[in-house]
Amino acid sequence: MKLTPEKLLSAIEKYAHTPEKQRTLTPKQIRWFSDPENVFLLISLVLALPKEAMTEIGDSINHWLEVAIAELALTANKLPAEAKQQLEEVIEQILVYTKEKFEINSECVLLCVSILKRNQFHIKTDITGLLDAPQYPDNTNIATFPKKSLNLNQLFKQFEIHSGIEFIDFFESGLSVVPHEALPHLLSEVAKHSWGIDALLLLTQYFEEPIALACVQALDDCPSSAWENLSYLQLVNLCARFNRHPAIHTCFKRWKKKAMSHHKKARETAKIHELYVTHVDGNDCASMMMTITLDGHEYQTNMMLDFKSGIRESLLNIAPESTIPELIEELGNNEAYVDYTPVSPDWLQQILPWILSVQQNKNTPLDLTSLYWLSQLPVEWTQPEAFELEHWSQQFDYQVNPKRQDQHRLGITMGSSLILSWLAPEECLLKAKKPRDLLKLYYYANRELFIGRLTYSAAIEQYRLPPQAPYLVEQYLDLAYALRDPALNRKRFALFDMLAELSFEYFYMEQEEEIEPQGLVLKVSLFDATPAIWRRIRVSNQLTLSEFHDVIQTAMGWENAHLFSFGFAGIDIPEEHYDQMRIGAFLEEVGDEFNYQYDFGDDWFHQITVEKVLPKDIIQPEVTAGNGMCPAEDSGGIWNWNYLLKLRKKKHLTEDEAEQLELVGLSPNESLEPFDKQQVNKKLKAFINH
Structure with missing residues (x-):
């Protein structure tokens, strides 16, 4: 959905005037930002926001930016590197354009750029060139930095920086925007503090290579004795193992040597006080929340485990206002699905x-916060080890029993309702004609995936506090081993049967529930027609595919004498879905497209494109414009029809x-029958009334 500035600002203002504890973006609002254009709109609006407005709704703006840019990062991470770079270039163009056309808000520039960098977007634009009076919240003017030295010690005291990770948070919240030429001075001051080695070592893994290289130089400039302040030797090992910058790979060997020479004082490893985890969802992700003591300070940690890429960004919250059970209850009150289970630290x-073996194999960098808290765990906890079912069987003292496996294969094991999220993806549902098709298309084709998911669920039941259903450990592993049977696709697997049925049921329920009635202005164009043959139609998004087929037939002038099909995103939609699926499932926003093929012999291909979305539903389909006579049935397809139209103009025919x-009903002596909008609409009206 493309947003307007008015709609976006109205939503933010409404959010800002909501009581603080009730403030939350709706799922629909979050989905707005899956479209990069809406994120760009928000950034441009914020950059030019008047100072008085920022004073009034600044906290809300911050939250909306955090959500929007995080969604943009999710989108960008799925794209090739070149495509992500194009997004970054658009952002830089927005920065420059806003400066040229509007009175830019310095505070908002710093806010936007720092959040963008925190989400690992490269911003190369010199920020000091954008700001007339660029200042940090502490009134530090960065335009003169590094020409004018800052009193960094005063800054660190003011913001209570006492550890490497606290400096990282401070850096990512503002200092990351300083010009690169200012870095040597900044980092040399950091190195003077007892936490400086930790901070510099972590920043060697910062996503911007110039900053990482500046930290390398700062570390090399430190006296060897400074390495006695390294909090944990494991931090060097983790940075080396998950290093994101090949240019600094060789540095870790000498740093480790210095650290081992001077790092004499063994520190106590982290203590985990409480740990809550979720089962793996349909995206192979699980969430984790824990209270942990790190380097003498108690933190609350949130983390996402992604079994496709590794640990997602960790969040550390010192002195949290709410306990984890209170947070979980709050999530439930906000109607978010909650599946958190308390487990012992042995689970972690x-x-x-x-998960670290996935991280290593996928070459996924660890975020700085994760590096920090992982470095304080026992060394053996952070040694990557690839998933092997036999290893987990030994850990759980599981004994293989084929007879028992068959019993569980034929029954349905359901320890967590989150397993219901293991539904087939939409692209498979669009190809499937019936639930059983999904077994081959998705479930049996992804056995290893489900073996991992089931084993993970077994681990939760193994370490659940207090134990509730220990028998589920055995049942989950029975199912995992049953999936290894090469002949399984000829047997019944009750869990997959249930998930396939539910996939179909939920898919159609979503079609019914989520499509808000709206009108659509569509352009239906016949591919490769010369001259162009098209119709502009106003219809309801509630039409089923079967009903829309009838509208196309009438609007174009076809006689409904042949078979037809619809296709979306390169996938043919099975005919069995045509009476249930509505066009609004595919056509939601301006620019959305899908295809319609008529007559599998002549192959008349049509492209349907959304030109406009209307706020009100359309009761009566209507053709508002069009061009070109509809080709004759059985005339040989578009290329032959184009040839015949040219043939009409020939003076002497054989x-x-x-x-x-x-x-085909063409005559060289008569004009082509013009498109008659009134006649078509009469037929449409008669058809609908019928």
Whole structure:
């Protein structure tokens, strides 16, 4: 959905005037930002926001930017590197354009750029060139930095920086925007503090290479004795193992040597006080929340485990206002699905090697916060170890029993309702004609995926506090082993049967529930027609595919004498879906497209494009414009029809050519029948009334 500035600002203002504890973006609002254009709109609006407005709704603006840019990062991470770079270039153009056309808000520039960088967007524009009076919240003017030295010690005291990770948070919240030429001075001051080695080492893994290289130089400039302040030797090992910058790969060997020479004082490893985790969802992600003591300070940690890429960004919250159970209850009150289970720290000891092996194999960098808290765990917890079902069987003292496996294969095991999220993806549902098709298309084709999911669920039940259903450990592993049977696709697997049925049921329920009635202005164009043949139609998005087929037939002038099909995103939609699926499932926003094919012999391909979305539904389909006579049925397809139209203009026809024209109702002596909008609408009205 493309937003307007008015709609976006109205939503933010409404959010700002909502009581603080009730403030939350709706799922629909979050989905707005899956479209990069809406994120760009928000950034441009914020950059030019008047100072008085920022004073009034600044906290809300901050939250909306955080959500929007995080969604943009999710989109960007799925794109090739070149496409992500194009997004970054658009952002830089917005920065420059806003400066040229509007009175730019310095505070908002710093806010936008720092959030963008925190989400690992490269911003190369010199920020000091954008600001007339660029200042940090502490009134530090960065335009003169590094020409004018800052009192960094005063800054660090003011913001209570006492550890490397606190400096990282401070850096990512503002200092990351300083010009690169200012970095040597900044980092040399950081190195003077007891936490400086930790901070510099973490920043060698910052996503912007110039900053990482500046930290390398700062570390090399430190006296060897400074390495005695390194909090944990494991931090060097983790930075080396998950290093994101090949240019600094060789540095870790000498740093480790310095650290081992001077790092004499062994520190106590982290203490985990409480740990809550979720089952793996349909995206192979699980969430984790824990209270943990790190380097003498108690933190609350949130983390996402992605079994396709590794640990997602960790969040550390010192001195949290709410306990984890209170947070979980709050999530439930906000109607978010909650599946958190309390488990013992032994769960983390078993899961971390698995997820870190994924991280290593996928070459996914670890975020700085994760590096920090992982470095304080026992070394054996952070050694990557690839998933092997036999290893987990040994950990859980599981004994393989084929007879028992068959019993569980034929029954349905359901320890967590989150397993219901293991539904088939939409692209498979569009290809499937019936639930059973999904078994081959998706479930049996992804056995290893489900073996991992089931084993993970077994781990939760193994370490659940207090134990509730220990028998589920055995049942989950029975199912995992049953999936290894090469002949399974000829047997019944009750869990997959249930998920396939639910996939179909939920898919159609969503079609019914989520499509808000709206009107659509569509352009239906016949591919490769010369001259162009098209119709502009106003219809309801509630039409089923079968009903829309009838509208196309009438609007174009076809006689409904042949088979037809619809296709979306390169996938043919099975005919069995035509009476249930509505066009609004595919056509939601301006620019959305799908295809319609008529007559599998002549192959008349039509492209349907959304030109406008109307706020009100359309009761009566109506053609508002069009061009070109509809080709004759059985005339040989578009290329032959184009040929016949040219043939009409020939002055002298052979007998065979004249016969070809006569067969399709064309005459060289008569004009083509013009498109008659009124006649078509009469037929449409009669059809609808009927």
